[in-house]
Amino acid sequence: MQYDYSKNKEEHPEPIKAEVKGLIPEWLQGTLIRNGPGLFSLGETRYNHWFDGMALLHSFTIKKGEVIYRSKYLRGDTYNNNTQANRIVVSEMGTMAYPDPCKNIFSKVITFLSHTIPDFTDNCANNIIKYGNDYHATSETNYIRKIDPNTLETQDKVDYLKYLPANIVASHTHYDTEGNSYSMGTSIAEKGKTKYILFKVPGGSRSDGSSPLKSAEVMCTVPCRSLLTPSYHHSFSMTENYFVFIEQPLKLDILKMATAYLRRVSWASCMKFHPEDSTLIHLIDRKTKKEVGFKFYTGAMAVFHQVNAFEDDGHVVFDVICYDDNSLYEMFYLDKLKEQMGAESTYCKPKCKRFVLPLSDTGEMGEDLVKLKYTTASAVKEKDGKVLCQGEVLCDGVELPRINYNFNGKKYRYSYMCCVDTSPVAKKIVKFDAETKQQIEWTGGDCFASEPVFIPRPDAVDEDDGVVLTSVINAKPAQGGFLLLLDGKSFKEVARACIDVDLHMDMHGYFIPDSS
Numbered sequence: 001m002q003y004d005y006s007k008n009k010e011e012h013p014e015p016i017k018a019e020v021k022g023l024i025p026e027w028l029q030g031t032l033i034r035n036g037p038g039l040f041s042l043g044e045t046r047y048n049h050w051f052d053g054m055a056l057l058h059s060f061t062i063k064k065g066e067v068i069y070r071s072k073y074l075r076g077d078t079y080n081n082n083t084q085a086n087r088i089v090v091s092e093m094g095t096m097a098y099p100d101p102c103k104n105i106f107s108k109v110i111t112f113l114s115h116t117i118p119d120f121t122d123n124c125a126n127n128i129i130k131y132g133n134d135y136h137a138t139s140e141t142n143y144i145r146k147i148d149p150n151t152l153e154t155q156d157k158v159d160y161l162k163y164l165p166a167n168i169v170a171s172h173t174h175y176d177t178e179g180n181s182y183s184m185g186t187s188i189a190e191k192g193k194t195k196y197i198l199f200k201v202p203g204g205s206r207s208d209g210s211s212p213l214k215s216a217e218v219m220c221t222v223p224c225r226s227l228l229t230p231s232y233h234h235s236f237s238m239t240e241n242y243f244v245f246i247e248q249p250l251k252l253d254i255l256k257m258a259t260a261y262l263r264r265v266s267w268a269s270c271m272k273f274h275p276e277d278s279t280l281i282h283l284i285d286r287k288t289k290k291e292v293g294f295k296f297y298t299g300a301m302a303v304f305h306q307v308n309a310f311e312d313d314g315h316v317v318f319d320v321i322c323y324d325d326n327s328l329y330e331m332f333y334l335d336k337l338k339e340q341m342g343a344e345s346t347y348c349k350p351k352c353k354r355f356v357l358p359l360s361d362t363g364e365m366g367e368d369l370v371k372l373k374y375t376t377a378s379a380v381k382e383k384d385g386k387v388l389c390q391g392e393v394l395c396d397g398v399e400l401p402r403i404n405y406n407f408n409g410k411k412y413r414y415s416y417m418c419c420v421d422t423s424p425v426a427k428k429i430v431k432f433d434a435e436t437k438q439q440i441e442w443t444g445g446d447c448f449a450s451e452p453v454f455i456p457r458p459d460a461v462d463e464d465d466g467v468v469l470t471s472v473i474n475a476k477p478a479q480g481g482f483l484l485l486l487d488g489k490s491f492k493e494v495a496r497a498c499i500d501v502d503l504h505m506d507m508h509g510y511f512i513p514d515s516s
């Protein structure tokens, strides 16, 4: 059973009605938009890394028990320039592009200079972010692209740098119940300082119709521990009173980046995991906008996805998916994916770990300050305000975690994730219970499932009362993919909406309920 990660996929912009098997609950009305790379070669050129592919958006609109599917390439400047030239002319994280190979030395120098402070890609193939009432396709440069969530048309190019000092912004955002969004970025060498910034974008639309980012407010900044090597970050977590940001030893080397174009290497080659370093955990008080007094730290780990965080009896608990190195990124090089298919994966398995940060310092030196009975996570007091944290492994071999978002920042039990035990495709998805440590699996034989998105039933009381949506690629030849609906409690199939289309493997999705 194979999946060809480097195959270019066709778009299907005209609505396609799915064939529904089973019964879709009446209350489930809305659109699931998912984003991921779909085009990997243009003319004679090809991308090196799966994350580099051109963004292909697809959506499943659910109404009165029926499902409509459509997909469309994001027509950003990158897409337009690449397709016009019929070759890759814009660099991505894992692929450095050289627009015109036949230039004379003078224009080569000009091109080099313009790439030293280059204009970055707007190929936003990673996620969907809502700011105000606008939906955007996102990657992690300073550009995002507004999209029409109904037609998947590409709209305005939005430049974070116009509103905030943020050269890189993580593609995972948080939302509160009032519709405000919270994002995190890195400001590189602004006024000689490199720092991380957390910002809030108010909900609702602006009266002049301009980007909601115009009302963005910097909530707090965290100085970078090493000015020329900021940490890569892809997500953070948030509770009612705190933000949790992990400054990990997976670092970008700014000096290497400045010469990457000249050295003909990719931006990704300037990102390195430093196993000899520790991982700093920043706990930021949302009211004072300052870090709490402790210096929480743990051993070297690489984290892309945080599951959730919550406050409990004088502690902040947070769960993350972590790795011992950067093999997640390494695994997705297209050449490697070809080699690995069918074989056992060589990449180090991710672990879902729970960490606990004590909020008060009443213990003795050397004492474990964690007083919660239900976890083995520890936080040992050391000198100079340092606290050494050790996580508890909740489970392993899981990625792309989602929760009932009504429980974001609150004590929670369930997460829904992809299983990545033996190969770089998810043949199983799981519901994981953090209280009992039990897992329930769904597997569809020759099927690859995407990140499972939980939708709560309106007025539900139980955390797992709702459905889980995942788009599934059918590996059986000549069989189309489908949108799968699982019951949030039993994890049993409720319905599937079959689409006679060769679906693409995607990254992340966002569900827009009809009421919003």
Ligand SMILES: CC1=C(/C=C/C(C)=C/C=C/C(C)=C/C=C/C=C(C)/C=C/C=C(C)/C=C/C2=C(C)C[C@@H](O)CC2(C)C)C(C)(C)CCC1
Residues within 6 Å of the ligand: 051, 052, 092, 093, 120, 121, 126, 139, 140, 141, 142, 167, 168, 188, 234, 252, 257, 267, 304, 328, 399, 400, 418, 419, 420, 424, 425, 426, 427, 448, 449, 450, 505, 506, 507
């Ligand atoms: C860094 C930097 C710059 C450049 C920045 C650039 C180009 C950034 C681009 C960043 C991108 C594209 C980031 C993407 C991150 C994606 C991540 C972390 C994806 C994780 C994916 C996972 C865990 C996938 C899991 C799986 C999938 C999809 C399929 C399943 O079947 C199996 C499973 C679970 C393994 C500038 C702006 C030049 C300026 C200076 C500094």
Ligand SMILES: [Fe+2]
Residues within 6 Å of the ligand: 172, 234, 304, 305, 508
């Ligand atoms: Fe992600």
